[in-house]
Amino acid sequence: MRISTANSYDNTIALLTKRQAELAAQQERVTTGKRVMKASDDPVAATLAETAANRLARTTADLRALEASRTSLQQAESGLAESGDLIQKVRDLLVTAGNATFTDAEREDVAKQLEGLREQLIAVANRKDNAGRTLYGGLGGASVPFVDLYGPSGNGVQFEGQRGQAAAGNSALPQALDGDAIWMRVPQGNGSFTLTLPNTNTGNVHTTMGEVTDVALLTGDDYDITFAEVAGVMQYTVTNVSTGTPVAGHVGQPFVANRTIEFDGMSLEMRGVPAAGDSVELRPVTAPTDIFSVVQSAVDALRYNGPNESAHHTQAMARAITEVDAGHDRVLAARGRAGEWLNRADSLNSQMENRSVDLKTEQSRLEDLDMIKGLSDLEMQRVGFEAAIQSYAQVQRLSLFNAIS
Known part of the structure; x- marks a missing residue:
């Protein structure tokens, strides 16, 4: 099989073009990193x-x-x-x-x-x-x-x-x-009930905020503590307003200032001196308030x-x-x-x-890119490309007339 000189030159040019493209690509890699x-x-x-x-x-x-x-x-x-x-x-x-x-x-x-x-x-x-x-x-x-x-x-x-x-x-x-x-x-109030004084009070009775002593005994009902003077003695009575019945053990009891009373799982301390007809209203908390x-x-x-x-x-x-x-x-x-x-x-x-x-x-x-390897590869491709160009230039000048002479 005979290979023409032109075909050989074409293959060489294609190879040089490929190496030039590879060199350009490597230069771009080095430039961009x-x-x-x-x-x-x-x-x-x-x-x-x-x-x-x-x-x-x-x-x-x-x-x-x-x-x-x-x-x-x-x-x-x-x-x-x-x-x-x-x-x-x-x-x-x-x-x-x-x-x-x-x-x-x-x-x-x-x-x-x-x-x-x-x-x-x-x-x-x-x-x-x-x-x-x-x-x-x-x-x-x-x-x-x-x-x-x-x-x-x-x-x-x-x-x-x-x-x-x-x-x-x-x-x-x-x-x-x-x-x-x-x-x-x-x-x-205290989170469970509130204690307030009606504006009709004429004495100076007031209370602490009270506390829950037994959650299991709480009824959630309204209560009133009323005061009356009987035979010269100030007495108090606790009434369950919701049911309309007095609380056992707290009916007509002598009032003693600063003494704690306890009923239906709640306790409070009454202070001051009440007047006949005064009262304290105890109400369960049903909703929160705001600051x-x-x-x-x-x-x-x-x-x-x-x-x-x-x-x-x-x-x-x-x-x-x-x-x-x-x-x-x-x-x-x-x-x-x-x-x-x-x-x-x-x-x-x-x-x-x-x-x-x-x-x-x-x-x-x-x-x-590994810059050290990239630069090394770039230099190798550059040297190889230059050598290929020089070799191609030398081969291109060869002819049969040079050999005859």
């Missing part, structure tokens, strides 16, 4: 690198979402800290207002301070984050979650947000807290100027302090939960950053 620039370079590595890139993109997005949640939580936790300080100031004023020697003017001064603190509490509850989202709107639904409707025909502060708390995920945390659960679910109503009720009590205002002030301040303490506990619990989420955010952030580093390392291992 990438070993795999398209799927055909290494199909398996390209597929795995694309998978790593997708996971890295999702992790980066999760990090951004986590950072936004953490920023909101930090602002919410700061607001709860401020709310706790305001509630503590309210409590201090309530203790001060319990001074029996205070004049009406001094009580009015305390009432005005309490009104100012109430307004500050509402402002904190309506606070927003840097993105304009409410921090305590629960699941959303209102740009101003706490609306103050207090007035002659109003109902105090109403929660206009959506109750509930978004659950924390593996890569995201809630960006808003349930303000309803924080400020609008304060137990009334704003607690403060406003204390303000209203301080401005009460009816009969025997001293006993009413003492009773109202004692109840307000008890409820404020319960409200403060809820704020502290919410702040603790926010702190736990912030700690979790730090942990998640560390985990996702480590994951990002791992994914970048994996992607680099699959795509990037």
Whole structure:
């Protein structure tokens, strides 16, 4: 079989072109630092690198979402800290207002301070984050979650947000807290029942907030403690208003100040000196109150100027302090939960950053070029290409006439 000179030259040119393309490709790899620039370079590595890139993109997005949640939580936790300080100031004023020697003017001064603190509490509850989202709107639904409707025909502060708390995920945390659960679910009285004095009382009898001694004996009924003077002796009678029957063992009993009485799983201590016809109303707690109503009720009590205002002030301040303490506990619990989420955010952030580093390392291992080997291969291909060109030039000049001469 005879191979023509032209065919030999064509094959040589094709080989040189191929080597030139390989040299150009290697130069591009060295320039970009990438070993795999398209799927055909290494199909398996390209597929795995694309998978790593997708996971890295999702992790980066999760990090951004986590950072936004953490920023909101930090602002919410700061607001709860401020709310706790305001509630503590309210409590201090309530203790001060319990001074029996205070004049009406001094009580009015305390009432005005309490009104100012109430307004500050509402402002904190309506606070927003840097993105304009409410921090305590629960699941959303209102740009101003706490609306103050207090007035002659109003109902105090109403929660206009959506109750509930978004659950924390593996890569995201809630960006808003349930303000309803924080400020609008304060137990009334001691949490089981309340003790109040009718405005018709003329004596100075008042009571402690009472406590539950046996849950199994609780009836959930309404009770009245009435006082009457019989043969010069002040007596009290406990009546179950719901059933209309007196409580056994507490009918016509001599009144002794500062003595604890106990009935139907409840106990309380009566203080002061009652007048005939006075009474104390004991009612079971059927619904929670809110911290704003607690403060406003204390303000209203301080401005009460009816009969025997001293006993009413003492009773109202004692109840307000008890409820404020319960409200403060809820704020502290919410702040603790926010702190736990912030700690979790730090942990998640560390985990996702480590994951990002791992994914970048994996992607680099699959795509990037070993620069030392790449430069070495480039130099070898360059030298080989130059040698091939020089050899081809020498062979191209050969002819039969050169051999004859």
